[in-house]
Amino acid sequence: HPDDRKIFHQALEASLSGITSLDIEHRIVKKNGQTIFVNQRGAVSYDEKGNTVKFSGSIQDITDRKLMENDLRESQSKLSGIINSAMDAVITVDDKQNVILFNSTAEKMFHYPADEVLGKPLDRLIPERFRNIHRKHIESFSKTGISMRTMGVINPISGLRADGEEFPIEASISQVEISGQKLFTVIIRDVTEKKKAEEALISSEARYRLLFKKNPLPMWVYDFETLKFVAVNFAAVKVYGYTKDEFLSMTIYDIRPEEDVPALKNYISNLKKPFQSAGIWRHKKKDGTIIDVEIVSHEIEFDGRVSRLVLANDVTDKKKALDELKSSREQLRELAAHLQNIREEERSAIAREIHDELGQVLTSLKMNLTFVDKKLTADEARIDPDDIHSEITGMKSVIDKSVKRIRKIITELRPEVLDQLGLISALEWQVNEFKTKSGIDCELLNYFGEAEVNKNISIAVYRIFQEALTNVMRHSKATKVEIKIGRTNNHFELEIRDNGIGFEQKKNKSKTFGVLGMRERAIILGGDFKVENVKPSGTKVSVYIPLEII
Incomplete structure (x- = not known):
């Protein structure tokens, strides 16, 4: 060639x-x-x-x-390339456990160049305390005849870097016999980061499990398919009254009032978002108590199944307070409108009184004065002193009646006795007026004495007293009223009890406005007002206001 x-x-x-x-x-x-x-x-x-x-x-x-030979070299070259490009360390040892193969990943993992390891015992790559165990493990594996198995399944194993650092590893070992000599190949993976992640996950799971168990608010997990409870925390057991075992035998329908179950089924059928604020629902405790709870849920995987983690916040008191506040605002708006109507009615009544009474009086006086004037301007011979005296006497009588009527109007608007003689005397006067107008037997028991009371308190107590007696006269059908006034812990106490038909708030709205007005007067002064039915029949009004004694 x-x-x-x-x-x-x-x-x-x-x-x-x-x-x-x-x-x-x-x-x-x-x-x-x-x-x-x-x-x-x-x-x-x-x-x-x-x-x-x-x-x-x-x-x-x-x-x-x-x-x-060419094919073998190409194969060896490919194998060497594969082994050296492997992400795991590949180490082969002979039957004496001397290293005969050490790929590039092994070099990086153990911080040894291959030429420092090849031909040397494998022990240098193993922490000293594990060397005997590892040697026996390979000898035992050699006798089994098994071609491959995973190492470290029961006990964790570690590698040893050139600088003496130990690190966790996962390994699998295989054996093959070539030309009568056994070779053992170990594939090793550095799991340092994996272990850290696992430890972090375990720590995180422990923290979240603790947060779940120790959370002061009820929490539970339910299976999204069966709707059965699969986990509950201590707060849920405490709040709802069921034991943990009882919870785990129930579904989420079992803690709902029966009439709310259809709405819950419809809600669940449309539940699509992983995180969901479900709003406020009614729940039923073991003892039958109904509570309002605000529900927040999140989709999770629990024991391999799609589930939802639920947090339930009892807002019964909050909702009650908000409902009461809303009702109070509505009542105050209605009371303001009612008071406006009452004010207009009082003005109309005063206008009628002035027109009917004072108008007639003034007209009569004018006529009398005109008659006298004519008499006085006539001839002296025609003047009759008796006629003039009679007219003057008549005018005096009309004026006296007018003064009495004006005093009556003033007293109805604000009794003079309240300003002149004080609260106790004003209450006594009002009792007498009540008996005269209503014909109802009324007894006032004074345990307070004659001490003077702050002007603002006097007015408030008097108006409450006046309204309460008016309600008795209009609505109670009572035949007897007992009134007690006294003092406890520097508070003025007023109690009005009748033997009538009792108090029904929803039946008579005008009466309700009167009660609301009385309550507001007491509250403004830092006091308390209560109206309740008593046995065997009748109503009791109680007023409790802090005193400012002069």
């Missing part, structure tokens, strides 16, 4: 010169153009005088062997 001629001639000349015999592998080109590999051998023969006699030799076709 043209490419092999130079090396062939060099080898032939060396052989002919007697330096060495000819033994060379080269290519030849046959007559048909085919190239083959041959092994050519030969030697020079000499006579007795040392002269060259002949050159004899042989040629052997080694094409098949060469092709096999």
